[in-house]
Amino acid sequence: MLEIRNLVSGYGKLAIIQDVSFKVDAGDFVAIVGPNGSGKSTLVKSILGLTNIFEGTITFEGTNITSWKPEKIAKLKLGYVPQLGNVFPDLSVSENLELGGVTVRDEGQKRKMRELVVELFPILKSRSGQRAGLLSGGERQMLAVGRALAAEPKLLILDEPTAALAPIVAEQLFQRLVEIRQKLNVTIILVEQNARKALGLANRGLVLVQGKSAFEGTPDQISKDKDIIRLFLGELAI
Numbered sequence: 342m343l344e345i346r347n348l349v350s351g352y353g354k355l356a357i358i359q360d361v362s363f364k365v366d367a368g369d370f371v372a373i374v375g376p377n378g379s380g381k382s383t384l385v386k387s388i389l390g391l392t393n394i395f396e397g398t399i400t401f402e403g404t405n406i407t408s409w410k411p412e413k414i415a416k417l418k419l420g421y422v423p424q425l426g427n428v429f430p431d432l433s434v435s436e437n438l439e440l441g442g443v444t445v446r447d448e449g450q451k452r453k454m455r456e457l458v459v460e461l462f463p464i465l466k467s468r469s470g471q472r473a474g475l476l477s478g479g480e481r482q483m484l485a486v487g488r489a490l491a492a493e494p495k496l497l498i499l500d501e502p503t504a505a506l507a508p509i510v511a512e513q514l515f516q517r518l519v520e521i522r523q524k525l526n527v528t529i530i531l532v533e534q535n536a537r538k539a540l541g542l543a544n545r546g547l548v549l550v551q552g553k554s555a556f557e558g559t560p561d562q563i564s565k566d567k568d569i570i571r572l573f574l575g576e577l578a579i
């Protein structure tokens with residue numbers, strides 16, 4: 342579904358991501374973990390056309406999308422929940438969801454997706470007229486995920502959706518991601534601070550350190566690699 346090959350990317354003339362390669366198959370749940378500042382957001386932003394790409398290729402469903410403009414990438418079945426600013430605070434919950442589905446032409450299909458979204462996150466129904474800026478942190482993240490889903494993505498990329506959420510709220514969101522993968526057949530890339538949790542949900546993991554891929558494999562392989570854990574994820578990570 343997605344293939345990143347020898348990617349070197351960053352901002353201005355500065356390369357942050359250094360020769361990273363990885364593949365995501367349909368149905369995968371990929372966790373991207375690593376220390377603060379290791380380039381996790383930069384890596385996923387590169388997929389969305391939000392960085393400068395110096396070398397390498399990004400292929401989505403067989404199409405080379407390297408250096409495509411973000412507007413063009415937005416038309417692909419590729420959902421993105423950014424780390425910051427992921428809802429329109431001045432618009433209502435339902436307007437946010439409406440905008441999320443704006444690229445879906447078929448009205449019936451659009452309605453069906455809206456129903457699925459409020460089934461996953463019932464709170465969005467009861468808050469539908471409320472300004473998104475007034476939602477709690479957890480509700481806002483649920484709206485951000487709902488908004489991305491409204492566009493019917495095949496691949497959903499989430500950048501630390503549970504940062505700053507209480508553990509119980511984070512857990513609810515994680516469970517919804519599992520459901521989204523299973524019931525809606527959506528492939529997931531999750532960037533997470535909580536390596537233990539993310540690798541527990543995922544079937545593949547990428548450990549990013551200083552812009553480089555320090556390890557890639559199954560969560561099991563990662564959890565057996567004591568050096569990776571000790572050096573990069575912290576003793577308590579797994």
Ligand SMILES: Nc1ncnc2c1ncn2[C@@H]1O[C@H](COP(=O)(O)OP(=O)(O)OP(=O)(O)O)[C@@H](O)[C@H]1O
Pocket residue numbers: 352357375376377378379380381382383384424
């Ligand atoms: N817009 C930008 N312009 C220049 N440098 C940037 C920009 N955004 C991020 N960086 C730099 O790129 C490096 C990687 O940052 P990035 O946000 O990708 O890390 P991260 O792994 O997502 O960190 P965190 O876990 O804190 O979210 C950092 O050194 C950061 O200062």
Ligand SMILES: [Mg+2]
Pocket residue numbers: 381382383424500501
């Ligand atoms: Mg980040």
